[in-house]
Structure formats: C-alpha cells, structure tokens
Amino acid sequence: MLALSAAGALALDLGTKQWVWDHLRPTGRAVVLWDPLLELAFAYNRGSAFGLVRRLDYPLVLLALTLAMIAWIVLTTRAAHGTRLRFIAGGLIAGGALGNLYDRLFRVDPLGHRGVVDFIKFNYPWGGSWPSFNIADAALVVGVVLLIWDLRARKPAPA
Secondary structure, three states: OHHHHHHHHHHHHHHHHHHHHHHOOOOOOOEEEEOOOEEEEEEEEOOEOOOOEOOOOOHHHHHHHHHHHHHHHHHHHOOOOOOHHHHHHHHHHHHHHHHHHHHHHHOEOOOOOEOEEEEEEEEOOOOOEOOOEOHHHHHHHHHHHHHHHHHHHOOOOOO
C-alpha cells in the first residue's frame, strides 16, 4: 500500500510537470479551469515551501533531508500498529517528496538554474493568489494531514 500510493503520487506529479514544461512553459499562457479562481500557469520555483524560500543551492543537502524523511516515514508506517490510512499517508508523503526532489536534481531551465515546476494557481476573489504549487506539494500536504489524523485517532485515551 505504501509503495503503491508513493508510485501513484510520483507518476501523477512527474507526468503533470512534464506536460506543463512541454505545453505551458513555451507559450507563457495559462489554462483557466474555473474563472477567476483556478488556473494552470507555468512557474519555475528555485526555492521551496510554496516559493517562500526563494533560492536553494544545496541539492545534496536536500537529497539527504529527503531520504532521511522518507526513511522515517517508512519506519513510522511499518510500525507494528501501522494502518492502511498510515500506509497511504506515508506513500503520499514519500511520492511528493521524491517528485520535488527529482525536479531539484534533474530539471534545469535554459539559464542553467535547477528548480521545481509549479503550475496550480488559486486566485483570491479579492485579488492576488496563493503561491503556485504542484501535485507533489498537494500529495505532501494531504499525506501529512492524513498521517496526523491517523496518529491522533490511534492515540490511547488518557487513564
């Protein structure tokens, strides 16, 4: 279950990023899905955390942190009391982390900068927008929420 949800999240993330790279990046145009709230628009994020950290020049540090986090997730979900929800959550987290790590290690723009393709853009009705993100980011957030939910649900009641 862990490997299946990780592989699904990773495949969906890498496939959508490649489509955006091939179709939206060259044109610079957005695809409006729900006017004016939701659109797909190419953004190249050289930082992390929804673009809040502007630039990351340490790919080996990111590699080490990602692999350590995935190892922790695997150990946490494989614990004796692992549940199906915990396996799915762990897979979403691992798949999302691997999707963004793949981009950071292998995706290079024409200027030679490494970064992550972001493309999902929620616009506020009053103007402005949430920082662009991708399927990997969504998988990470959903996975963490599910993992917290599962861990809290399995917490023994105080005596």
